[in-house]
Amino acid sequence: MPNAINGILLLYHHWLARNAPTIMEHVSAFERHSRFKVWKVNTELGFPGGLRDLDFQIIVLHYSLFGWLPFLLPDQFLDYLKRSRSSRKIAFFQDECRYWPQRSDLMNGLGIECVFTLVEPAYFRGTYLQYTSVSKLVYTLPGYVSDELVKLGHEFTKPSRDREIDIGYRGRQLPHLYGRGSQEKHLIGVRFRELADGLGLKLNIESEEDKRIYGKKYYAFLANCRAVLGVEAGVSIFDIDDVVRPEYEKLFAENPRLSFEEAYAKLLHRYEDNIPYRTISPRHFEAAAFHVCQILFEGTYSGIMQPMVHYIPLKKDFSNFDEVIRRFKDEGLVRELTENAYRDLIASGRYSYRRFVESFDQEMLQTGFQPGISTSDVQQVTELLERGSAFRRLRTRITSLRYRPFPGRKYVRFFARPVLQRLRNLRRERP
Numbered sequence: 001m002p003n004a005i006n007g008i009l010l011l012y013h014h015w016l017a018r019n020a021p022t023i024m025e026h027v028s029a030f031e032r033h034s035r036f037k038v039w040k041v042n043t044e045l046g047f048p049g050g051l052r053d054l055d056f057q058i059i060v061l062h063y064s065l066f067g068w069l070p071f072l073l074p075d076q077f078l079d080y081l082k083r084s085r086s087s088r089k090i091a092f093f094q095d096e097c098r099y100w101p102q103r104s105d106l107m108n109g110l111g112i113e114c115v116f117t118l119v120e121p122a123y124f125r126g127t128y129l130q131y132t133s134v135s136k137l138v139y140t141l142p143g144y145v146s147d148e149l150v151k152l153g154h155e156f157t158k159p160s161r162d163r164e165i166d167i168g169y170r171g172r173q174l175p176h177l178y179g180r181g182s183q184e185k186h187l188i189g190v191r192f193r194e195l196a197d198g199l200g201l202k203l204n205i206e207s208e209e210d211k212r213i214y215g216k217k218y219y220a221f222l223a224n225c226r227a228v229l230g231v232e233a234g235v236s237i238f239d240i241d242d243v244v245r246p247e248y249e250k251l252f253a254e255n256p257r258l259s260f261e262e263a264y265a266k267l268l269h270r271y272e273d274n275i276p277y278r279t280i281s282p283r284h285f286e287a288a289a290f291h292v293c294q295i296l297f298e299g300t301y302s303g304i305m306q307p308m309v310h311y312i313p314l315k316k317d318f319s320n321f322d323e324v325i326r327r328f329k330d331e332g333l334v335r336e337l338t339e340n341a342y343r344d345l346i347a348s349g350r351y352s353y354r355r356f357v358e359s360f361d362q363e364m365l366q367t368g369f370q371p372g373i374s375t376s377d378v379q380q381v382t383e384l385l386e387r388g389s390a391f392r393r394l395r396t397r398i399t400s401l402r403y404r405p406f407p408g409r410k411y412v413r414f415f416a417r418p419v420l421q422r423l424r425n426l427r428r429e430r431p
Contacts, residue, residue: 007373009039011059011060011065013044016397026062029356030060030360043065047080048385048387048392055087057088058087062092066099069099070102097178098178100241115134115137118277126240141279142280142282149289152216152219165204167201173207178237184232188207188231192321236277236278237272247267291338296312309337
């Protein structure tokens with residue numbers, strides 16, 4: 001093997017269970033569209049033993065590794081990254097409003113040189129440039145338009161008259177400590193449904209976690225809606241000094257029934273909009289791909305979507321609710337907005353994963369890296385990374401059962417325990 005493999009090692013995390021498809025769309029885009037050879041490794045499956053013998057020119061740490069504490073980089077991966085001193089390390093981050101002490105320690109400790117971030121360039125100085133040694137920052141979006149999404153748009157989209165739902169939505173409740181912006185996903189669904197009650201509209205609006213829909217089932221739901229509600233992704237409190245969380249937890253411990261407004265009055269108002277952290281969401285691209293009219297809270301949407309060009313704007317105090325309903329019932333206007341959104345967000349290709357990965361490759365080329373690796377080297381690296389993968393996948397599937405409730409779970413755990421021990425022993429016996 002060459003001293004440094006001329007390709008990209010992409011580390012990511014994905015549970016062997018249902019999850020939002022946007023994660024794997026983002027991960028797979030590099031392998032699909034990059035001019036560089038890309039090897040993907042899912043840290044959920046454990047450390048591939050063959051990785052110890054490999055040295056990559058470029059290592060990419062995916063945002064899926066950093067959604068929770070502790071970060072989903074087990075010690076063996078961390079040790080490997082620390083040893084890879086000559087590799088150019090690049091991190092993609094989302095949910096950057098939290099875990100900053102741990103995030104900055106990791107970046108500085110691993111020598112991460114480049115970060116693709118949702119933080120707007122105007123706030124680079126007060127975030128990464130102040131707290132880390134990162135030398136290159138690139139503004140990015142949380143997701144883009146995949147070839148699969150375009151294909152599904154053609155497959156699922158149907159005429160407006162054939163859609164059974166007038167206005168649909170799936171949202172969720174986020175923790176209070178991230179400010180008013182964090183409450184919008186829940187608020188828009190609850191309040192809109194209350195105001196629309198009795199108007200004769202066919203609604204399918206839910207704002208609770210257990211009502212979320214995933215995968216193709218969500219796309220089928222979306223394609224059956226004439227319009228969907230939406231908000232900007234992100235939050236309005238950026239806890240960069242990790243002071244909001246402990247103060248909020250103290251308040252909550254004193255009063256477990258603490259409402260958002262009470263928490264806002266006592267604490268959160270001091271940090272509201274300290275560092276703007278809002279962006280367009282993959283949900284907006286999905287709605288555009290399925291020719292669904294979007295009724296959105298007013299916002300900037302990364303400068304990509306414009307009110308009354310791509311969507312019907314809804315004020316956050318709902319003071320223009322009647323006007324929104326009137327506009328929604330204007331079939332000509334709805335047709336114009338959906339056609340504009342499809343043209344500018346989907347058909348233009350400006351926000352495709354292909355275009356995004358091309359820009360990523362350009363960053364690598366400007367740094368001095370050039371694509372190109374022999375077929376024999378590709379085969380050798382792949383074999384090393386795949387060695388023991390069947391065992392690691394089986395082990396992960398069995399151990400993951402402990403987190404999944406199902407009938408007879410305790411009996412399965414009883415019988416699975418000796419099987420897992422046997423698998424561990426076999427692993428130790430392998431050369």
